[in-house]
Amino acid sequence: MxxxxxxxxxxxxxxxxxxxxxxxxxxxxxxxxxxxxxxxxxxxxxxxxxxxxxxxxxxxxxxxxxxxxxxxxxxxxxxxxxxxxxxxxxxxxxxxxxxxxxxxxxxxxxxxxxxxxxxxxxxxxxxxxxxxxxxxxxxxxxxxxxxxxxxxxxxxxxxxxxxxxxxxxxxxxxxxxxxxxxxxxxxxxxxxxxxxxxxxxxxxxxxxxxxxxxxxxxxxxxxxxxxxxxxxYVLKPVLGLKCSEKIYEMIKNKIGRKVLYVGAIKSFIPKFIIGRDLVVLSGKNDIEVRYLKRKYRETSRLKVMSFDQAIRSFDFDTIITYDPEDYKILDKKNIILISERELPDNYYNKIGFVRDGRRRWFVFEKIS
The missing domain is CATH 3.90.550.10 (Spore Coat Polysaccharide Biosynthesis Protein SpsA; Chain A)
Structure with a gap:
């Protein structure tokens, strides 16, 4: 109507x-x-x-x-x-x-x-x-x-x-x-x-x-x-397609079968990880989640939901995030962190970094 x-x-x-x-x-x-x-x-x-x-x-x-x-x-x-x-x-x-x-x-x-x-x-x-x-x-x-x-x-x-x-x-x-x-x-x-x-x-x-x-x-x-x-309000990837692909190649062997991607609007990495047993794309606020729901069609193996709901609903073997503080919430999880800055080695090991124009994106994994 x-x-x-x-x-x-x-x-x-x-x-x-x-x-x-x-x-x-x-x-x-x-x-x-x-x-x-x-x-x-x-x-x-x-x-x-x-x-x-x-x-x-x-x-x-x-x-x-x-x-x-x-x-x-x-x-x-x-x-x-x-x-x-x-x-x-x-x-x-x-x-x-x-x-x-x-x-x-x-x-x-x-x-x-x-x-x-x-x-x-x-x-x-x-x-x-x-x-x-x-x-x-x-x-x-x-x-x-x-x-x-x-x-x-x-x-x-x-x-x-x-x-x-x-x-x-x-x-x-x-x-x-x-x-x-x-x-x-x-x-x-x-x-x-x-x-x-x-x-x-x-x-x-x-x-x-x-x-x-x-x-x-x-x-x-x-x-x-x-x-x-x-x-x-701006909702668009901050990592370009080529940068996203390079990061994926760097981490693909570390990604398990059940993946939570927090902040999925930031890159094109979701297109490379879809197809696993379970992929949940999430945002840290309602605006991000609604955007992801518009962009991706949900299936039995691809879900879009808030961060809190995802953590309550599923047991993941891999978390991809941009927030270094997530280790406090996601204890005993395999966390892959993508960050614009170097971090101290207290909680994360550096895997490497990728250049995207003038910016550098560092990739870390949480120390078990």
Whole structure:
């Protein structure tokens, strides 16, 4: 099922038209409309909207204006569909674009789809300052988050329920800065992000446009904030493929048949050890575990779970880890430690080291 979340603030002139267009889109869906403390009669109109066979309508209201992000969070918490689309309450974005937004997700090639206003479809030609500001913000975001997006500020974003479940606990943005925070987090969490061309019918300030240059400054500040917080969210290997392969060749004869790999997101080593009697891939926090569950398909011999759950559930003959303190928890286990620094010989013997660019990775085993 499709879920369409519509945040609305003082959109009495357009809310009925956009609701009609959303209802007419040829999908069985739920339409969640969140009034963000409107004072122009928007809420009175929203209250009259009814469900039908194709559309389950839910209307919510915030007692005062709290920002687009806050309204979206209220709506997100009610979502039940498999794919979510954010739909602005004005008429700038046309629901006729839904098929092109949904297609990459339904085909399994994308987790998140951005509807870009700059990829070639029809758009209103006006407000050069907004165009220039948007391109600058997109370029700055690409530099910070290693992407090639053309339109981070687009109001059209579609994504899977899995993405929402990952993002919602992390969501802090309350206003238009939601666009930046969402972009940063989905890129940092390793989701597959696609762009598709959409049509766009922009409004002038006289026609009701609300975003201003002040929001552009807020975007920049939030980009920097999200980048500085990246160590908490970036999930990608820190050991390259060749380095991972060299380390595996160094340790393969020391790996038993039942293996726990703690911190498995850090390298490509899992691809070499899968196939043993039991391999459990683990992380030290929920974000890492959820990422591993997305990346690897579990079988009777391949499991993904938290570190604590793994230790309680299975008896391993080999532990691969990046934390030298694990010897205190994993007593009487064969531990292989991969570390960026040399360690004293109190608990570990050095097997060797591998260069990965300018970095050196040392490989140790625990002294029995």
């Amino acid at each position: 499709l879920s369409v979340v519509i945040p609305a603030y003082n959109e009495a002139n357009t809310i009925e038209d956009i609701f009609k267009k959303v209802k007419e889109s040829p999908y069985k869906k739920e339409i969640i409309i969140v009034d963000n403390g409107s004072t122009d009669g928007t809420w009175e109109l929203i209250k009259t909207f009814k469900s039908d066979n194709m559309n389950k309508v839910k209307v919510l209201r915030q007692d005062k204006e709290k920002g687009k992000g806050a309204a979206l969070k209220t709506g997100f918490m009610e979502v039940q569909g498999d794919i979510i689309i954010i739909q602005d309450a004005d008429l700038e974005y046309d629901p006729e674009n839904y098929p092109v937004l949904i297609k990459p997700i339904s085909q399994g090639v994308a987790d998140v789809v951005y509807g870009s206003r700059f990829l070639g479809d029809s758009r209103r030609v006006f407000m050069f300052s907004h165009y220039l500001g948007n391109r600058f913000l997109s370029l700055f975001a690409n530099l910070l988050f290693d992407s090639i997006l053309t339109d981070i500020s687009t109001g059209y974003k579609a994504f899977s329920k899995i993405v929402l479940d990952e993002y919602l606990p992390l969501m802090k943005a309350k206003g238009f800065e939601f666009e930046v925070e969402f972009t940063a987090r989905v890129l940092q969490l390793g989701f597959r992000v696609y762009e598709v061309p959409i049509s766009y019918y922009g409004r002038t300030y006289e026609e009701g446009k609300k975003i201003t240059w002040k929001d552009g400054i807020l975007y920049l500040l939030w980009m920097i904030k999200c980048r500085l917080e990246s160590k908490n």
